[in-house]
Amino acid sequence: MSMSNPVPASSTDFNEINFENVKKKQKVMSFTKGMLFLLPSIVLFGAFLFYPLFKTMYLSFFLTNARGETTVFVGLQNYIDMFASPIFHQSMKSTFLFVLYTVPTTIIIALLLAVLANEKLKGIGFFRTIFSSTMGISVAAASVFWLYMFHPSIGFINQILGFLGVESIGWLTDPKWALIAVAVTTIWMNLGFTFLVLLGGLQSIDSYLYESADIDGAGYFYKLRRITIPMISPTLFFVITVTIINAFQTFGQIDILTQGGPQNSTNLIVYSIYREAFTNYQFGTASAQAIVLFIIILIMTIIQFKLGERKVHYQ
Amino acid sequence: MKKNFLLTSLMVLLVVILAACSSGESSSETEVEAETNSGSETETTENNESKEKQVVTFWHSMGGAGQEALNSIVESYNSSQDEIQVNAEYQGTYDESLTKFNAVAGSDSAPTMIQTFEIGTRAMINSGQILPIQELIDSDGYDMSGLEENITNYYSLDGTFYSMPFNSSTPVMYYNKDAFEAAGLDPEAAPETFEEIIEANKAIAEANPEMKGFALQAYGWLWEQLLANQGALLLNNDNGRSDTPTEIGWTEEEGKSIFNWVKQMVDDGTFANYGTNGDNMVAGFLAGDVAMFLQSSASSRDVIDNAPFEVGIAYLPHPEAKERQGVVIGGASLWMVDGKPEEEQKAAWEFMKYLQTPEVQAQWHVGTGYFAINPAAYDEQVVKDAYAEKPQLQVTVDQLQDTKSSFATQGALMDMLPEGRKIMETALESVYNGGNVDEAYSTAVDQFNAAIEKANAARGE
Numbered sequence: 001m002s003m004s005n006p007v008p009a010s011s012t013d014f015n016e017i018n019f020e021n022v023k024k025k026q027k028v029m030s031f032t033k034g035m036l037f038l039l040p041s042i043v044l045f046g047a048f049l050f051y052p053l054f055k056t057m058y059l060s061f062f063l064t065n066a067r068g069e070t071t072v073f074v075g076l077q078n079y080i081d082m083f084a085s086p087i088f089h090q091s092m093k094s095t096f097l098f099v100l101y102t103v104p105t106t107i108i109i110a111l112l113l114a115v116l117a118n119e120k121l122k123g124i125g126f127f128r129t130i131f132s133s134t135m136g137i138s139v140a141a142a143s144v145f146w147l148y149m150f151h152p153s154i155g156f157i158n159q160i161l162g163f164l165g166v167e168s169i170g171w172l173t174d175p176k177w178a179l180i181a182v183a184v185t186t187i188w189m190n191l192g193f194t195f196l197v198l199l200g201g202l203q204s205i206d207s208y209l210y211e212s213a214d215i216d217g218a219g220y221f222y223k224l225r226r227i228t229i230p231m232i233s234p235t236l237f238f239v240i241t242v243t244i245i246n247a248f249q250t251f252g253q254i255d256i257l258t259q260g261g262p263q264n265s266t267n268l269i270v271y272s273i274y275r276e277a278f279t280n281y282q283f284g285t286a287s288a289q290a291i292v293l294f295i296i297i298l299i300m301t302i303i304q305f306k307l308g309e310r311k312v313h314y315q
Numbered sequence: 316m317k318k319n320f321l322l323t324s325l326m327v328l329l330v331v332i333l334a335a336c337s338s339g340e341s342s343s344e345t346e347v348e349a350e351t352n353s354g355s356e357t358e359t360t361e362n363n364e365s366k367e368k369q370v371v372t373f374w375h376s377m378g379g380a381g382q383e384a385l386n387s388i389v390e391s392y393n394s395s396q397d398e399i400q401v402n403a404e405y406q407g408t409y410d411e412s413l414t415k416f417n418a419v420a421g422s423d424s425a426p427t428m429i430q431t432f433e434i435g436t437r438a439m440i441n442s443g444q445i446l447p448i449q450e451l452i453d454s455d456g457y458d459m460s461g462l463e464e465n466i467t468n469y470y471s472l473d474g475t476f477y478s479m480p481f482n483s484s485t486p487v488m489y490y491n492k493d494a495f496e497a498a499g500l501d502p503e504a505a506p507e508t509f510e511e512i513i514e515a516n517k518a519i520a521e522a523n524p525e526m527k528g529f530a531l532q533a534y535g536w537l538w539e540q541l542l543a544n545q546g547a548l549l550l551n552n553d554n555g556r557s558d559t560p561t562e563i564g565w566t567e568e569e570g571k572s573i574f575n576w577v578k579q580m581v582d583d584g585t586f587a588n589y590g591t592n593g594d595n596m597v598a599g600f601l602a603g604d605v606a607m608f609l610q611s612s613a614s615s616r617d618v619i620d621n622a623p624f625e626v627g628i629a630y631l632p633h634p635e636a637k638e639r640q641g642v643v644i645g646g647a648s649l650w651m652v653d654g655k656p657e658e659e660q661k662a663a664w665e666f667m668k669y670l671q672t673p674e675v676q677a678q679w680h681v682g683t684g685y686f687a688i689n690p691a692a693y694d695e696q697v698v699k700d701a702y703a704e705k706p707q708l709q710v711t712v713d714q715l716q717d718t719k720s721s722f723a724t725q726g727a728l729m730d731m732l733p734e735g736r737k738i739m740e741t742a743l744e745s746v747y748n749g750g751n752v753d754e755a756y757s758t759a760v761d762q763f764n765a766a767i768e769k770a771n772a773a774r775g776e
């Protein structure tokens with residue numbers, strides 16, 4: 001597409017038909033070339049993303065049997081039932097609360113740790129390793145570990161509470177606490193990755209910026225606010241987007257810790273989809289919920305790009 | 316979660332690179348591969364010819380102690396004869412295994428036989444992917460009447476056996492005998508009714524304020540059992556055995572008796588809430604935090620062996636106003652998969668018959684706490700020795716044999732039962748957390764009926 005017109009301007013009129021043809025040919029050529037380059041990713045995306053997406057949309061208009069084969073066409077009935085269902089309302093509410101609990105907390109704690117670990121001190125490598133270590137722990141292992149921490153009577157947390165004279169809390173059985181308990185687990189698990197990415201962002205800031213700020217006599221917090229934060233804003237933006245999407249898609253820790261209970265208070269949207277499809281074998285309603293999740297994440301991401309881009313400073 | 320992102324991008328890169336590499340060198344590589352493949356193939360066929368073993372793939376869902384016991388049975392079967400080679404493959408929980416089966420059914424990767432839980436019975440029959448074992452029973456002249464009647468009742472529909480019962484258990488009440496003694500209760504006479512449990516709870520709480528009286532895991536299976544013990548149906552049309560169910564089968568009085576019982580204990584402060592987590596409940600019992608709980612008899616071996624105190628096992632409780640009817644068989648059965656070569660199915664059938672022999676059943680019963688499907692197993696020496704050492708194991712068998720056969724205790728058949736269980740679990744949990752009984756009950760009934768309606772609609776009949 002970047003080919004410029006090689007014909008001198010004076011002869012344009014004379015060669016008009018020819019020129020159009022050549023241009024067309026070149027267009028087709030460059031289109032084919034472009035498509036050839038894109039082919040691998042089109043095939044991969046098509047097979048693993050677009051096909052499942054359209055299949056999900058298709059399924060959401062049907063009732064299915066246990067094997068996921070469509071049986072009865074119901075039009076929008078799955079969507080109507082879903083929006084009328086109190087279980088779905090609860091699920092949406094929990095999902096948004098969960099995002100609200102986890103995303104800001106994860107990023108603030110990770111940023112704090114990253115700023116601390118960015119100091120050039122002796123043995124800082126040790127702390128960097130420790131802070132990012134949760135990255136190496138699988139969701140299943142971490143969840144089982146927290147499952148024991150949260151045990152109502154012999155769990156570590158309730159033992160400490162008992163030692164302090166506070167009445168023990170049913171972390172995973174009390175609907176008031178269960179979502180918070182799952183959020184704590186998630187924050188702990190996500191901290192490693194967020195920390196590492198933010199630390200990477202901090203390390204890439206040119207030291208001359210700080211040097212000239214030092215010469216100007218700027219204080220620590222002034223530098224933090226005026227140099228550090230703006231300079232890592234692209235990284236922060238990336239981390240926020242990814243953390244939000246992941247929070248919406250949380251599954252593993254729910255499955256192990258609470259299985260959506262108590263009283264559906266931790267039945268986040270992805271778990272609810274899983275349960276509809278693989279416990280209840282209602283692939284139609286599950287697909288309808290999946291489409292809603294897709295639209296929510298799409299809207300959130302668009303909003304972030306519209307709002308976020310204004311604040312982000314790219315070098 | 317984020318690791319996944321990195322991982323996926325790495326994987327995609329790898330795939331692309333591999334694809335690029337292979338296109339260049341494919342010819343030489345595939346040749347080598349083909350050679351090695353053909354080499355190994357001829358080797359295996361040679362082996363097969365010398366031994367002529369028919370391979371049977373057996374998918375099961377037994378983890379932990381059950382898996383060990385099952386593996387040793389399969390091993391001794393494989394070494395006992397040289398015609399059939401059974402490969403037992405653990406496929407996760409019943410739910411997971413069923414999902415996998417639905418994905419591969421009808422293809423070559425489908426197993427020869429699969430173990431599925433009792434509430435999957437209707438779904439398996441409807442799937443059209445299985446061969447009713449009645450056909451094999453008929454052609455082989457096998458006598459099913461030698462097996463425990465209460466168990467065969469569940470798995471026979473209109474006189475037809477669709478699957479072979481294998482691991483069956485019922486719920487029992489476990490209690491801490493030491494705690495009973497400390498509270499001045501008779502450790503040999505466990506409470507039998509809801510009302511007696513409420514009273515016992517109070518005595519236990521008085522003797523030891525640290526200990527809760529009773530724990531009921533929010534588990535739909537236990538709800539079904541507590542209903543059946545009152546003679547109540549779960550679904551109408553005789554629990555779905557005479558016709559497709561259209562709504563719930565229990566009356567408001569029967570359903571609410573369980574909710575009110577739990578509510579009373581919660582209000583008394585004698586109820587230990589472990590939510591839906593059975594492992595936590597057992598851990599709490601072993602740690603002396605709760606004196607009584609309901610659980611499958613399949614855990615009896617584990618609980619008795621691990622408790623630092625004397626464990627008692629008793630019958631499932633019932634409301635005082637109702638007579639005890641007994642329990643529904645829980646557990647799982649073995650299904651023959653359709654569309655496999657006849658030889659393979661015959662081999663699997665041989666293995667199924669082997670599993671029902673008294674010796675194997677005795678070993679299985681003692682090793683796990685599941686019942687012996689074949690009552691002759693109770694006369695085996697292994698079982699007698701085990702009973703002498705652990706008389707509690709016998710209670711689970713007595714409870715089953717005392718069960719009165721009716722539609723209620725035969726158990727319900729419907730493909731939405733897993734969903735129904737979740738609905739009841741949610742309702743129970745809301746009462747555990749101080750919710751209103753009437754509200755929780757009526758919401759659950761509405762949802763239960765809606766689920767039945769939807770399942771019937773989805774069948775497209």
